[in-house]
Amino acid sequence: MRLLEYTLLTVIVAFIIQFWVLSAITSDKPQPTMGKFYLSMVSACIMGILEVMIHDTYKSVVSLFYYVVLGFSLYLFIYFFKNSWWINDADYLKQMLESHSKEMILSQRVIKKTENTHVQTIATNIVHRRKKDMDVIAKMLDDAEKQVKAPITKTNVFNYMNVGREDPPTKEEFSKDTSSYPLNSI
Secondary structure, three states, rough: OOOHHHHHHHHHHHHHHHHHHHHHHOOOOOOOOOOHHHHHHHHHHHHHHHHHHHHHHHHOOOOOHHHHHHHHHHHHHHHHOOOOOOOOHHHHHHHHHHHHHHHHHHHHHHHHHHOOHHHHHHHHHHHHHHHHHHHHHHHHHHHHHHOOOOOOOOOHHHHHOOOOOOOOOOOOOOOOOOOOHHHHHH
């Protein structure tokens, strides 16, 4: 095989391992997101550069074209990730869902393995907090799929944070509810 074929094979395999395999191993809710795509491509470009370095060392040559292309691609994917190009709210929420899932799995394993009560307490608290966060994120994603046109604002973020609670009454509702009390008739 030639260098191009080896490099393409290495980049593709590294991408698949980073994007799908590692996510499936470390999370019970793997999500295909743009952020994960960018990070997987960063990993794949680094592996491609290493493949070219191995080839060049073995053949005693310098494959400048491959270094420039892979280096520029690496820079581009890092730039896209750091500046959140093409990453929308739903993509961000999916990334958070997968991240919280990883934390919960790790914490559940620690709870089963450790004898230290302080570590168990911390891990248990993480599991409970992440479960609540994941419920909120799942509800937000579900609502976003139902109503794409309704943006997340400060007002309805408060509502998501109070999942299961009723919204406080408005001034009009409050005055209607309290008008029948004996103190208001004095």
